[in-house]
Amino acid sequence: MQTALSRLVTDPESFRDAWPSVPTVYDRDRADLQQLATREAAREILADPDIRPGGFGMVRDGVLTAERPSADHPTDTLVLNGLHRSYPPIMEFCKELSSMLGHPVTGNFYLTPAGKAQGFGWHWDCHHVFIAQTEGAKDWRLFAPTFVNPLEHHNWSKIGFSPEEKLRFATDTPDFEVTLRAGQVLFIPRGWVHAGQSTEEHSLHITFGVQLLTKHWALRKLWELGEDSEVLRDALPPNLGGAGLHQVGRRTGRAVPWLAGRSADRYGRSAAPFGATSLGARPGTQVERTGIAQHGAATDNRGSAPPNVPVVRLPAIREPPGSRHG
Incomplete structure (x- = not known):
C-alpha cells in the first residue's frame, strides 16, 4: 500500500530507522508527484480566495520583489508558503507524512522560471527537507554543514558565513551536486549549505x-512539565556550597521515577502540522526569515487535543521563507 513516505523515498521502513546523514536522491513517480503540484495548480491557488497560503510573493536572488504573484513570471520565483494549512492535497499529504515520521511537516511550492534563475542564495535550514521535483529541473549544489545540528534560533542569516566559506562556495567543487528532474526527490539533512x-x-x-523535535526540545519539555511534579518542586538540601551538578544529581534520585513515567505519546511526541505567516517584508528587502506558525500540540486526527491529555506547545519554530528552497 502506497503511503506519503513511500511516495518520497524508495525504502520507507529503512528511512524510519534513521535519518540519512548526507543528501540523498530518490527516483519516484513523476505522475504521482504531479498530483500534488503543477503549474496549473499554482495558478488555481493564486486565483481561489478560499485557498489562503500562509505567505506568498515573488523572489529574485534572495530579494522580495514588488511583482504581482504569478505562476508565469519570466524572471522571479513564485513562493507559496504554508500550503499544509490551506491546500487540501498538501494538507492531507503533510498530515500523513507527519504521522509516519513523528515530527511536524510543512509544505510549500516554489516555481522558478527557465534560464538559470535563482530564488535564494547560499543558506542552511534548521530542519530536514524533502524537495519533490514535479515539473522541469533544478541544479542543486551542496556543502557539508558549517554549523552542525542547528536549532530553530541558529538561523544562517544570524550566524552567517566567513569570507573563506563564501570563497569556497564560489570556487570549490561542491560536496554534493545534482540536477533534480521531475519525478525525483532530494532529501537534505538540516545544516547542509545549499543553493x-x-x-x-x-x-x-x-x-x-520536517520541523524536527530534538533531544534539546525533549529536555525543554521535561523542564516545563517538571512544574507539575511535587517531587521536582521540592527544595534541594542545605549545604550545597561548591557541589557540582553530578553531586546535586545524586541528591535528586527521587526524580528518576517521575522521569520514567513521562510518556512521549502523552506529552507531545506527535504534533499537528502548523501553519505560516506571510512573507512579511517590503519589496526590495533581503528576505531572511519568515515566521512559520508554532502552535502544534498533541492532537487527535481532527486536529484538537484528545481528552485527558495535557497539551504541550511546541517551542517557537521559524524558518526562512519557504525553507528558502527557491
Whole structure:
C-alpha cells in the first residue's frame, strides 16, 4: 500500500530507522508527484480566495520583489508558503507524512522560471527537507554543514558565513551536486549549505520541511512539565556550597521515577502540522526569515487535543521563507 513516505523515498521502513546523514536522491513517480503540484495548480491557488497560503510573493536572488504573484513570471520565483494549512492535497499529504515520521511537516511550492534563475542564495535550514521535483529541473549544489545540528534560533542569516566559506562556495567543487528532474526527490539533512538554480526549463518543486523535535526540545519539555511534579518542586538540601551538578544529581534520585513515567505519546511526541505567516517584508528587502506558525500540540486526527491529555506547545519554530528552497 502506497503511503506519503513511500511516495518520497524508495525504502520507507529503512528511512524510519534513521535519518540519512548526507543528501540523498530518490527516483519516484513523476505522475504521482504531479498530483500534488503543477503549474496549473499554482495558478488555481493564486486565483481561489478560499485557498489562503500562509505567505506568498515573488523572489529574485534572495530579494522580495514588488511583482504581482504569478505562476508565469519570466524572471522571479513564485513562493507559496504554508500550503499544509490551506491546500487540501498538501494538507492531507503533510498530515500523513507527519504521522509516519513523528515530527511536524510543512509544505510549500516554489516555481522558478527557465534560464538559470535563482530564488535564494547560499543558506542552511534548521530542519530536514524533502524537495519533490514535479515539473522541469533544478541544479542543486551542496556543502557539508558549517554549523552542525542547528536549532530553530541558529538561523544562517544570524550566524552567517566567513569570507573563506563564501570563497569556497564560489570556487570549490561542491560536496554534493545534482540536477533534480521531475519525478525525483532530494532529501537534505538540516545544516547542509545549499543553493538551487533553474536550467533551460522552468522548475516547480514542493518543499516538505520536517520541523524536527530534538533531544534539546525533549529536555525543554521535561523542564516545563517538571512544574507539575511535587517531587521536582521540592527544595534541594542545605549545604550545597561548591557541589557540582553530578553531586546535586545524586541528591535528586527521587526524580528518576517521575522521569520514567513521562510518556512521549502523552506529552507531545506527535504534533499537528502548523501553519505560516506571510512573507512579511517590503519589496526590495533581503528576505531572511519568515515566521512559520508554532502552535502544534498533541492532537487527535481532527486536529484538537484528545481528552485527558495535557497539551504541550511546541517551542517557537521559524524558518526562512519557504525553507528558502527557491
